[in-house]
Amino acid sequence: MRLLNPCLLAIGALSPVVAALAFDGAVGFGAIATGGTGGTTVHVTNLDDSGSGSFRDAVSASNRIIVFDVSGYIQLSSAVSLSSGLTINGDSAPGNGIGIMGGEVSASGKSNIIIRHLRMRQGTLDSDSGKSAFNMGKATNVILDHCSVEYGQWDSIDAVSAVNITVSNSIIALPIGQQFGAHVETGPSTFYRNLWVSAHNRQPLSKDDTQYINNVIYNYQAAYTAANTGGDFSHDIINNYFITGPSTTSSSDAFYQMNSGQSVYSSGNYLDSNKDGVLNGAAYNTVGSATVLSAPWASDSLALATLSAADAVTYVLQNAGASPRDELDTFVVNVVKSFGTDGTLYKNQANTGVSNGGYGTV
Template sequence: MARIQYCLVSFLAFGLPLVSALAFPGAVGFGSIATGGSTPFVVTSLADSGTGTFRDAVSASGRNITFAVSGYIVLQSPVSLSSGITINGQTAPSPGIGVMGREISASGKNNIIIRNFRMRQGNLDPDTGKSAFNMGTASNVILDHCSVEYGVFDGVDAVGAVNVTVSNSIIALPIGQQFGAHLETGPATWYRNLWVSAHNRQPLTKANTQYINNVVYNYQAAYTVADTGGLFSHDIIGNYFIAGPSTTSAGDDYFQMNANQKVFASGNFLDSNKDGVLNGAAANTVGSAVVLTAPWNSGSTGLATLTAQQAFTSVVASAGASPRDQVDAFVVSTVNSLGTTGAILTNQASTGLSNNGYGTL
């Protein structure tokens, strides 16, 4: 009875679907209902395909995947995930696990949990219509402490996705379209993520959205709705927008916010002067959107436990896969320059990092 009462209280307090357990302890937001998989499967090979590989691991539903190997898996073709799986990248030996060169797709699947995993597409992928991670028309998906870089079409593509959380992750350095993330349908939660050096879509969200304690650096357009005809609500709380060398208009921290949108914006800051010091000012003006006096979702206030300044410190210290590798260290170093370094790229090799810009795991 106590468990039932607890779940009922959680549902009433947070406005989220009623579930018996979270995806993992500490999971938040709409994707926290993802159930993942339970059948153990250990990845024992860094090969692209074959027995014991990552591609083998995700080929069947219901699996709880751990890693006995570390390093990059160089993909020769896209990888399609099955429904009902958990990817536990945190189990890989140091320095961790990641994929490079092709898209990871959860398109049309459901109940997927991905943690501590690196997805680095880059120009090794000849298909310019693919993204680093695609979850179009998927449902019940949570990415936590992931690192998504060098997306070609988008870093994260989630058109038609339902019940999604992306938390504590790095979405950075998209090439090609140079877009961070695109999500439609929703609802969706973007929580304590680090967005770095994208032209736009950080994210593009055509959905009812929680956007809480994120940091966006060196943008040309940050939080975007794209003048959509859809009627959506947005809780935008405690985020820090920081202009960088590629930022031509710091006032595009909120972009194409039209009167169809309802927005609760509180505690957000914008540092626009590119002077190497974190010294922003309040930034809660959201275009022509209808201004809400309270969050549209009752759980948003409970998630927004950090000020924008505290979010900067926390996100820069802990977002992304752990331990941090060369790519994430490079990303974070540009953010810590606070306006003086950073660039929007067309090729991952432009970072100057080893392994043609992918860095070495």
């Protein structure tokens, strides 16, 4: 068995003893994000793309806690750049919540960002196909929790050269363009209790040391993907449920590009490959030619894995995504509940048949 780098051991040892959590219940490597704690509370008072009271204006300065006095979609005319030291509380919005559509939300190069209950839906309204729904490239200390990320063109989530990130309790679904879920490099990263739906690949692409726990992955062509020639990393893959759908050509691609350079602790994972409309999978922990670890590389991974794979399906289908659940997320969840009989990979959000040109009505 390949010995772990002492630095990685140090990171793993620190993970369960975070001095102050981003919020009560925050987990993983992004839980150390401080956000806008102690800063100014700024209210978003309209759905305008820019100007006084807009979301773009609210996130233009650091050390802020963003709350919403309005509900509905904010349609971007260009990517919106976040500042460092922000807490974005989407659940503060009245009514049916808040969403961002038609452009990238970017935390590129920033640090200490907490985002909760925010819908980020890029789609073809964004003319720049090289952008993603959410970009945290070169960012540090970021946590997304109960977010809904759909219709990403380059990736749903771009986290190249990102350090200390968590994506939890979120829906990452229906990427268009490249049809990729998430691309992570550098890390470490934690993906916890997420729902991944109808992507060609990268759910996520993990070029880092990763915790992947209690996720549900549906209608994949390639699901959890390792670095291939991109480097040697460690992966804790625990109690996840992989469910094939109409777009799945090879069920064994639940684990993809697991070469001999990767070290993997794989336990409690299930695969439902028969597409018969019933959740009735079997244990599946085959990790290709990767080095098999006898224990997780991160010291808190087993403590996080409180749900079995089957219980994770129940929990994630009920709880993942921004609250309250809206039309588009309901569509996504219902596709998964077909357990193999429904689902496709899209190139344009309008093809879903969901209202508002595919974006749904918030």
